[in-house]
Amino acid sequence: MELTCPVCVKKKQPGLNANMEYCMTFLNACIIGFSINPQPFSPPNTLDLVLHAGIVAKVVLGILLIFSIVSWGIIFDKLRVLSKVRKESDRFLQMFRQRRGTRDIMQASRQWPNNPFSAIFKEAYWLFNKNDGAGSDPSLSGSVDMLREQKGKQEHTSQDLVRVFDAVASREMLNLERNLPFLATTASVSPFFGLFGTVWGVMTAFVAIGASGSADLSVVAPGIAEALITTIAGLGAAIPAVVAYNHFVSKLRRLSSELEIFYSNLIEAFAKRETHEVR
Template sequence: MSPWELFLHASIVVKLVMIGLIVCSVYVWAIIVTKTLTIRRINREATEFEDRFWSGGSLDDLYESEGAKPVHPIASVFGAAMGEWRRSARISGADLVRGGVRDRVDRAISITITREMERLERGLIFLATIGPVAPFIGLFGTVWGIMHAFGAIAAMHNTNLSVVAPGISEALFATAIGLVTAIPAYVAYNMASAALGHFSDRMEAFGTEFAAILSRQSEERS
């Protein structure tokens, strides 16, 4: 029997389970495609920004062009740190070091990284949930389908394989859909979490280096 025929001949409960799993599978793949493109984009933008940052150009010019209105996470970290440093410089004047500029810059960097990671990690909780749960949802549909099949067998008083097989096949199809939904979700969650973890470390490393640069400039001005 084809998958379509297995679906059509399943009981209403098993059909609902299958439909729910198929909808979840579509959403899982949408998240996978979106996260894959996003991770590639932010790494590419981060590399391009770091090249401009370390090129020796003016930090003020870089802030005006990218930091004031950042469009990617690394630029947001740079903009938050540079903006806090500028505000502190205006307020504190020459007393930059004793004014705790480094602490304020570090706090601005930390808050920005946390906010950016929360935005990048949206959707991962769904993958983390579907991965372990989908097989059990499919198993519920299988159990229900087998119960329904056995009820039909009892009503027909016939245990011939040609009578038993279709009902059991329809039931097992629900578990198959559950596995097809769960496996990509589980793999994608682990891969995306690892990639975003590396990117978080990259932002923290950049933030630490930039904060050190600003700290040195503060000491030179004080």
């Protein structure tokens, strides 16, 4: 590219105004400067940004690191537990749908103790056996009195079964929901910690500008970098936590719905058992 000075331009083109001369001078200076001494681009080192950050930023980053480590531990543990519960529940429900005898189901359910379906079935099984073992009152001799006794016992058993189902289902769901509130807390609080670090970094940058009396990049850059690194850390801790929390809550809601359906099928199974025994 042929470079000309503003004087030569003025001599060759006397009609140019003063603004055009200034623009040409600026462009020529930029072209000459970049061609003589080009500045290579070096990407920022995240570790250096953390090590050279202020004490407040380091405290914020430490808190976010703790939240992130604990959250990932909970995520991996929940994935393992829910996967095991899902496999054992599917096997138990498959066996239950085959309509085997309740005693056979009870014996086979001991192979899969870590699922809420077998826990509910065990409690219901022991409840029905306890009521059956009580027997009928020998002083009742008429068939009408026997029917009344059986009807009253069935109503009492149904009420007990409802209480057993609510208690066992609540216990099993609370056990599966353990530590999920920490994921919700991490997803909610981490962005605010990052925002706090961001505001503090920007404030530090303005204080440095006021102290030096200059808005040079070397003065502003450290505070801005400190602000951005805390923002990234806050989002890095919050995003996996909120995704995992929503995933686990969806799984547990589905499991709760399946427990409701299983409860209805369980009542039907024991009702058929009682009808078969009466006949």
